[in-house]
Amino acid sequence: MTVNGRSVSAEVETRFLLVDFLRHRLRLTGTHVGCAHGACGACTILLDDRPARSCLVFAVQADGATIRTIESLAQDDRLSPLQEEFRNHHALQCGYCTPGMLMAATALLAETPDPTETQIKEYMAGNLCRCTGYQPIVRAVKATAARRPK
Amino acid sequence: MAVGAPAARLEGAEKVSGRARYTEDLRLPGMLHARLVLSPHPRARIARIPKEAALEVPGIVAVYTGADLPIGTAARRALAKEEVRYTGEPVAAVLAESEAAAADAVERLASVVEYEVMTPILDPMDAMRPDAPAVTAVILADAEAAAHAAASAGAEDQEKRPSNITNHVTYKRGDVEAGLREADLVIERTYTTPRVHQLYIEPQCAVATTDPASGHVTIYTATQGQFFVREQVAKALDLPLQSVRVVPLTIGGGFGGKIQLIQPMAAALALASNRPVRLILTRSEDLLLSTPAPECVMTLKTGVKKDGTLTAIEGKLIFDSGSAPAAPTGIGALLMGGYYRVPHFHVEAFEVLTNKPAVGAYRAPGATQANFAMESQMDIMGRALGLDPVAFRLHNAAAEGDPMPDGKPWNRIGLREVLERLQRHPAWTGRETGDGVGYGIAVGGWPGGVESASACMRANTDGTFQVVTGAIDVTGTSTTFAQIAADVLGLPVDKIQVITSDTDTAPYAGMSAGSKTLYTVGAALQIAAEDARRQILEIAAKEMEAHVDDLEIANGQVRVKGAPGRSLAVAEVAARSMRFGAKHPPIFGAGSVPSPKTSPGFAAHLVKARVDRETGAVKILGHVVFQDVGFAVNPAAVDGQIRGGAVQAIGWGLIEAMRYDESGTLLTSTLSDYPLPRASDVPPMDVEFIEVRSQYGPYGAKGVGEPPIISGGPAIANAVADACGVREVSLPITAERLLAALEGGRPRA
Numbered sequence A: 001m002t003v004n005g006r007s008v009s010a011e012v013e014t015r016f017l018l019v020d021f022l023r024h025r026l027r028l029t030g031t032h033v034g035c036a037h038g039a040c041g042a043c044t045i046l047l048d049d050r051p052a053r054s055c056l057v058f059a060v061q062a063d064g065a066t067i068r069t070i071e072s073l074a075q076d077d078r079l080s081p082l083q084e085e086f087r088n089h090h091a092l093q094c095g096y097c098t099p100g101m102l103m104a105a106t107a108l109l110a111e112t113p114d115p116t117e118t119q120i121k122e123y124m125a126g127n128l129c130r131c132t133g134y135q136p137i138v139r140a141v142k143a144t145a146a147r148r149p150k
Numbered sequence B: 001m002a003v004g005a006p007a008a009r010l011e012g013a014e015k016v017s018g019r020a021r022y023t024e025d026l027r028l029p030g031m032l033h034a035r036l037v038l039s040p041h042p043r044a045r046i047a048r049i050p051k052e053a054a055l056e057v058p059g060i061v062a063v064y065t066g067a068d069l070p071i072g073t074a075a076r077r078a079l080a081k082e083e084v085r086y087t088g089e090p091v092a093a094v095l096a097e098s099e100a101a102a103a104d105a106v107e108r109l110a111s112v113v114e115y116e117v118m119t120p121i122l123d124p125m126d127a128m129r130p131d132a133p134a135v136t137a138v139i140l141a142d143a144e145a146a147a148h149a150a151a152s153a154g155a156e157d158q159e160k161r162p163s164n165i166t167n168h169v170t171y172k173r174g175d176v177e178a179g180l181r182e183a184d185l186v187i188e189r190t191y192t193t194p195r196v197h198q199l200y201i202e203p204q205c206a207v208a209t210t211d212p213a214s215g216h217v218t219i220y221t222a223t224q225g226q227f228f229v230r231e232q233v234a235k236a237l238d239l240p241l242q243s244v245r246v247v248p249l250t251i252g253g254g255f256g257g258k259i260q261l262i263q264p265m266a267a268a269l270a271l272a273s274n275r276p277v278r279l280i281l282t283r284s285e286d287l288l289l290s291t292p293a294p295e296c297v298m299t300l301k302t303g304v305k306k307d308g309t310l311t312a313i314e315g316k317l318i319f320d321s322g323s324a325p326a327a328p329t330g331i332g333a334l335l336m337g338g339y340y341r342v343p344h345f346h347v348e349a350f351e352v353l354t355n356k357p358a359v360g361a362y363r364a365p366g367a368t369q370a371n372f373a374m375e376s377q378m379d380i381m382g383r384a385l386g387l388d389p390v391a392f393r394l395h396n397a398a399a400e401g402d403p404m405p406d407g408k409p410w411n412r413i414g415l416r417e418v419l420e421r422l423q424r425h426p427a428w429t430g431r432e433t434g435d436g437v438g439y440g441i442a443v444g445g446w447p448g449g450v451e452s453a454s455a456c457m458r459a460n461t462d463g464t465f466q467v468v469t470g471a472i473d474v475t476g477t478s479t480t481f482a483q484i485a486a487d488v489l490g491l492p493v494d495k496i497q498v499i500t501s502d503t504d505t506a507p508y509a510g511m512s513a514g515s516k517t518l519y520t521v522g523a524a525l526q527i528a529a530e531d532a533r534r535q536i537l538e539i540a541a542k543e544m545e546a547h548v549d550d551l552e553i554a555n556g557q558v559r560v561k562g563a564p565g566r567s568l569a570v571a572e573v574a575a576r577s578m579r580f581g582a583k584h585p586p587i588f589g590a591g592s593v594p595s596p597k598t599s600p601g602f603a604a605h606l607v608k609a610r611v612d613r614e615t616g617a618v619k620i621l622g623h624v625v626f627q628d629v630g631f632a633v634n635p636a637a638v639d640g641q642i643r644g645g646a647v648q649a650i651g652w653g654l655i656e657a658m659r660y661d662e663s664g665t666l667l668t669s670t671l672s673d674y675p676l677p678r679a680s681d682v683p684p685m686d687v688e689f690i691e692v693r694s695q696y697g698p699y700g701a702k703g704v705g706e707p708p709i710i711s712g713g714p715a716i717a718n719a720v721a722d723a724c725g726v727r728e729v730s731l732p733i734t735a736e737r738l739l740a741a742l743e744g745g746r747p748r749a
């Protein structure tokens, strides 16, 4: 598979989860585990450009796939506009849900460059955050959309 | 100026880039994986734990039972011994070379542990009966509960009883019977609130390792209070404090629920195996054995005159504390109407043990429950007498100097001010009536936790400074600390680094709980920064041959006031105080404070909601929170606290509850079953700061964490009553529950 632009090959047990492969084999620990049963979205990554819960995918199922994790958003240590807006808008407190939120929002903005508030709330409804009350996250996504050259 | 202006979070960049380090990210060489075997029964005798079943699994290293590792206190054991007291109680721990092997071993062993099942006591009403069997034979004042009685509610009458009632608090003034006789209207109701989980998104986690040379143990963990963890681990393992080091890593949410839980177990396993041990709960294990908010049954009988004057409050709260004493009895009793001026008052609260997991603190413990009952009751009385809900509350609101239920006077509070701001807000003055739309308000407060605290300020020779504290940053307090230090020193915020060091090196700070981190540690830090500033000026005065009083610091330069040409860089001052042969002592600021007086924080909620009569669904159309924050040092962080708390309140109001079946099995043991508010559930929300300055907090700041969650639930219940005429006395007001009431023609509000 290709992970964050690099091709990776490894032998894994069939029951090894993709999230464990990313976190423990590749040491990409930015992807978090909040439930391991597909309910919180903390483990959201992009699998062939679509948001996916890496706790619900076995590593072997991702054979040949192209994967992007939170670690790919910043370019040469420069935060992406979405990351900057999350930071500026206090769209995080403990930060545990943040990588999953950012990956879901990345997918949303790729599909819908200028989403409405309702579209954002609905798209992000599968990603749980216990700290922020979501409104700063919605604002950060909107602000990112507003930054795109029209 | 840095203070009072919104500042971006210092740790924001590492959190948005995935670089922040959480406990689960830690991998130590030779590390073993621990997993726990949990009891499937709420009350049983353990007949046999055939350890061989687990030991056969390849990769397994060791299996321990309560007999092998008798750690913890009698009321709260790390591993059950002889009998289990709740479903989910750990009965054995396995250590394996991999997480998968540990999971396999747990599965094997769990299926063969033999129990003699007994009838559980699940209902606190049953547990209170004198003939009820004891949930635990040992009645101990629980250290954890005491430590988290953050509001320091001094009860006038506390007693310990040899039964399942482990605490009983009474507050009394006047003569309620007489007060009720004077009333034109007496209302009596029973209210209930469910067991609600803090549901931090990062599960409980700890990694422990030992130093073979010294025998010391180090614990890396997510906790709100590292010194408290150190003390509890030392006590559980009978070690001197110096032998235990707690290193707090980034915490993935706490809300009162991440203080101390599995750390003694992780430390014991590391010591027993002499290998590093990682113990991370799965989400289900976390829901089964961590410490949520208690269920509460409350009765209120209140009297009021036609003009809206309260004459008497008589109340009772029964907290289901689960298998160990930890309920917020004192705070609950203090806040059941204690913020209204009423001559006759009698409220008592009971803590009762049952065969469920022990409870713990969840944001504003005791306040959320008591306030739901009191503010619902206010709405019922106000409606019956045709009173304006805001005016009715204002008419009875306590003010500075009025007695609290414990007899102490209220310090300066903004109760009146938050209500007055609500009264003028367009969302209130412009109320529109429409089909199924209703408005509800409620107000409540948090007494404010207090504790002594210390901090220090170190200079570096490049002109940067390090603030060192022992306070855990759960909510953004590091950023606020940096703003304060920068303000005092006259430096840009980026010259300040804020460090939470570990229990071996940090100056003492209490747990980040009770809305007291900025209030106490921030105050100590302000003193430390002033101390450092004085030293800088003294050194500069000597070097510049000027008088100290003529100097000021601006933009990183010490300058002679009025003579812009004469200046010396702060970096240079620092460098001249720290080098070979230096003439000056190193700049080192220290600050410590005793527990300050409290500055209670009040907040009012205004909720506009629509009830769908077909489905019973409640949709919140608008929500405004009016909170007295004293002074917002970092308005962006304060705003975030209020919104986060208010959405948790929506969870309390409409959806959240841990549910058990009759056999004591948790039905909501996954995140798919336990409902949390989602982005799509959040209504348009406004936040209004009211700034009634505290006389004690830094810059007049008050604690802001707890207040925003307290009155959201009752404001929603009151809006529902206004919208459809149904008075819900139990939270959460789920669509199912409301529909049943609408169809059943429940008595009107």
Ligand code: FES
Binding pocket: A032, A033, A034, A035, A036, A037, A038, A039, A040, A041, A042, A043, A044, A053, A054, A055, A056
């Ligand atoms: S960890 Fe994958 S959805 Fe929660």
Ligand code: FES
Binding pocket: A091, A092, A093, A094, A095, A096, A097, A098, A128, A129, A130, A131, A132, B201, B252, B253
């Ligand atoms: S920031 Fe803590 S869970 Fe979202």
